[in-house]
Amino acid sequence: MxxxxxxxxxxxxxxxxxxxxxxxxxxxxxxxxxxxxxxxxxxxxxxxxxxxxxxxxxxxxxxxxxxxxxxxxxxxxxxxxxxxxxxxxxxxxxxxxxxxxxGNHFPYQDMRGKDVVFVAGGIGMAPLRTLLLFMLDNRGDYGRIRVVYGARGPANLCYRQEMEAMRDAGQIELILTVDQKSPDWAGQVGLVPNLLMELAPPADNCVAVTCGPPIMIRYTLAALEKLGFADENVVTTLERRMKCGVGLCGRCNVGGTLICVDGPVFTRAQLKALPDEF
Ligand SMILES: Cc1cc2nc3c(=O)[nH]c(=O)nc-3n(C[C@H](O)[C@H](O)[C@H](O)COP(=O)(O)OP(=O)(O)OC[C@H]3O[C@@H](n4cnc5c(N)ncnc54)[C@H](O)[C@@H]3O)c2cc1C
CATH class of the missing domain: 2.40.30.10 (Translation factors)
Known part of the structure; x- marks a missing residue:
């Protein structure tokens, strides 16, 4: 690199x-x-x-x-x-x-040969988009790709046309959802973790990648646990504020872990090993 x-x-x-x-x-x-x-x-x-x-x-x-x-x-x-x-x-x-x-990056090498479920809220779709497009550019390396993405309302869904085009081309399975009903929305209404539970992707040979507001992440992690996803197969990327970006200023530390060089990407197993202040 x-x-x-x-x-x-x-x-x-x-x-x-x-x-x-x-x-x-x-x-x-x-x-x-x-x-x-x-x-x-x-x-x-x-x-x-x-x-x-x-x-x-x-x-x-x-x-x-x-x-x-x-x-x-x-x-x-x-x-x-x-x-x-x-x-x-x-x-x-x-x-x-x-x-x-x-910073570090998504462990895409470890995801080869597996199904992937992306779970995102709001601007949290931005980091996941990178990995999603990367996987589509290496489509043969990955299994089924499902995306569950939610935002406050239809106008707040980022990359909507792009993702609908991927779905229409048969590249991904897509669930878009908004928090509340509105006249200009005929799609799903409901919170991302609930839609994820309804989709119930089999945890066998599947990796979940998630990013979004802290409250969404909390309930998404709980949903993934209920669905049987092992902590090693749940990956998230943290948006904790960082300053120098190169591991010197210590402004983004959680215990001895520096988000800017050790992260921002972590598995749930790694997150659980961090001190409680997180
Ligand atoms: C690894 C990483 C990746 C990120 N990727 C993106 C991205 O792709 N797109 C994007 O829009 N944003 C992203 N962010 C968040 C982005 O860095 C912040 O929104 C930005 O620093 C805000 O700067 P500001 O000067 O506009 O806000 P400020 O004027 O400094 O703050 C405005 C308000 O936002 C809050 N705030 C600022 N930064 C954060 C933060 N990181 N977390 C929580 N609250 C915050 C402040 O507390 C304050 O209430 C990322 C952050 C990290 C650490």
């Missing part, structure tokens, strides 16, 4: 395109300005980068385009505060800083 030369120094990147995904999520398709850096930049599915808006600060985002597609690096950003608010004001042609790739 090739990272940028100095892990503290952001490289200049150019925004090629901005896609409005939902009222509060935009996807930024970017490329490194330096051609040699662009050519040698490699990463693994699940790794993150720090994006900086000059004069404002930097924040962590997963690279949600897979390494198998090299036209651009995509980051989907939910607007929640200072940096993300400023990022949302940027347009195609604008420049930003990029530090990465950082």
């Amino acid at each position: 090739s990272s940028l030369p100095n892990p503290y120094l952001p490289s200049l990147a150019r925004i090629l395109e901005v896609v409005v995904e939902t009222p509060d999520i935009k996807s930024f398709r970017v490329e490194l300005c330096d051609e040699a850096a662009r050519e040698s930049f490699t990463f693994e599915p699940g790794q993150v980068a720090q994006l900086s808006v000059f004069g404002t600060g930097e924040a962590t985002f997963v690279i949600n385009s897979p390494p198998t597609r090299r036209e651009y690096l995509q980051f989907s950003v939910m607007r929640v505060g200072e940096v993300t608010g400023r990022l949302h004001m940027l347009q195609a042609g604008d420049k930003l800083g990029l530090r990465g790739p950082l």
Whole structure:
């Protein structure tokens, strides 16, 4: 894997395109300005980068385009505060800083030959998208792929058209759900963990990959346990705030574990070994 030369120094990147995904999520398709850096930049599915808006600060985002597609690096950003608010004001042609790739990655090698169930809520679909597209680009290596994805309402479902196209092409089985009924929604209504229980994917030879708001994760982990998923076969990616990204500042530690270098991807078995403060 090739990272940028100095892990503290952001490289200049150019925004090629901005896609409005939902009222509060935009996807930024970017490329490194330096051609040699662009050519040698490699990463693994699940790794993150720090994006900086000059004069404002930097924040962590997963690279949600897979390494198998090299036209651009995509980051989907939910607007929640200072940096993300400023990022949302940027347009195609604008420049930003990029530090990465950082962190570990999804254990996709261990998932070969297995079925996979993705379980996501809200912006939590962003990291899972990387792995999903990576698996579709290596389709023969994986078994059935099921996706259970929920958001507050239909307008808040990120990548909806893209995922419906995958379903229509027979690449994935898809359950989209929203929290409450609305006139513009004819699909499922209900919470993600409940829909997961109804789907009841067999735990045999299956890996579950989940990301979303903490409350969703809590009930999803409980549902997976009821369905018989072993802790080693449940993988999640944490969005705990990180600063330096290279294991030096200690701002993202849980006990002796540094989320920025030991994570953000963990199996449930690894999470259970972390101190209770998590
Ligand atoms: C490994 C990792 C991957 C991530 N990937 C993505 C991604 O792909 N897309 C995306 O939109 N976001 C992602 N995030 C979250 C993103 O980093 C934060 O939303 C961002 O740092 C907020 O910056 P801000 O300056 O806009 O918010 P601030 O102005 O600093 O804060 C605004 C509000 O958001 C809260 N907040 C900020 N960061 C976090 C956080 N990490 N967890 C919980 N609450 C927080 C603050 O407490 C505050 O209430 C990821 C975070 C991590 C650690």
